Amino acid sequence: MKKIGNNKFVVYFILTAMYAALIFYLSSQSHLPHAASEMEDLLHKIISIIGVRYFYMFEFILRHPDKLEHFLIFFVFGILLRLTASHSRYPSIQQNAMLLAIVVGIGYGALDEVHQMLVPHRSSSIYDFIADTAGIIASQLFIALGMRVYARLQDSRNRQDDRDCSECDAEEREVHALRESDQEIHRDVADDEGCDEHDEDVDRLYL
Numbered sequence: 001m002k003k004i005g006n007n008k009f010v011v012y013f014i015l016t017a018m019y020a021a022l023i024f025y026l027s028s029q030s031h032l033p034h035a036a037s038e039m040e041d042l043l044h045k046i047i048s049i050i051g052v053r054y055f056y057m058f059e060f061i062l063r064h065p066d067k068l069e070h071f072l073i074f075f076v077f078g079i080l081l082r083l084t085a086s087h088s089r090y091p092s093i094q095q096n097a098m099l100l101a102i103v104v105g106i107g108y109g110a111l112d113e114v115h116q117m118l119v120p121h122r123s124s125s126i127y128d129f130i131a132d133t134a135g136i137i138a139s140q141l142f143i144a145l146g147m148r149v150y151a152r153l154q155d156s157r158n159r160q161d162d163r164d165c166s167e168c169d170a171e172e173r174e175v176h177a178l179r180e181s182d183q184e185i186h187r188d189v190a191d192d193e194g195c196d197e198h199d200e201d202v203d204r205l206y207l
Contacts (some may be wrong), residue, residue, distance in 0.1 A: 009087040016080040020108060023073060027112050030121040070131035071138070078105045078139030098140050105136035 081104055085097035093100060109132030113124035 006087075006089060009084065009089065012080065012084040012087055016077075016084045019077055019080055023077065023108075023112060024115070027116050027122070028119055030119060067127060067131040070128050071135040074105060074109055074132040074135030075139045075142075077108070078102075078136040079143065081105055081136075082140060082143050098144070102136055102140055105139075106133050109133060109136065 078101055081101035082097055085093050085100045088094055088097075109129055112132070113126075113129050116122040117124045
């Protein structure tokens with residue numbers, strides 16, 4: 001079991017490192033790669049449709065779609081950080097997985113903004129950093145909410161299992177009581193038959 005946990009840690013650590021490298025690569029580009037640019041345009045169209053038709057609060061996102069991109073990128077990064085820390089072999093890291101994910105995620109977001117200052121045609125922005133931070137914190141809240149819902153479902157399932165076991169135990173007790181009652185009836189019948197035979201033998205002796 002411990003070996004399986006270590007294997008999961010290695011997998012999550014590699015995925016997190018690769019994702020961090022991808023963020024660094026995208027920040028190193030003066031212009032977004034063609035695939036990333038197409039994804040950005042598609043995301044902007046989707047948000048525009050949703051925002052215009054349903055959510056007027058998305059007006060800020062429609063004006064600044066890059067902030068949503070920062071939020072989503074670091075939201076995924078926060079989940080990977082949490083999974084990596086949660087599967088560490090050190091209990092202290094596991095117990096503080098959320099705090100560690102927040103600190104590392106926000107720190108990496110700050111370094112990313114500083115890094116963009118050194119890239120031609122790119123600049124750092126406090127609003128981008130706020131979006132990064134919001135993505136990290138939102139990912140931890142999302143995981144916490146998911147764990148809470150899972151715990152409630154598991155608790156409800158355990159209670160149902162306990163009720164089922166209680167009902168099974170009650171049925172077994174009833175069956176056992178019926179069996180004992182039947183055995184007592186059989187013993188009483190046998191005793192009555194024995195008494196009748198004894199009375200007949202006594203009557204024969206007197207006759």
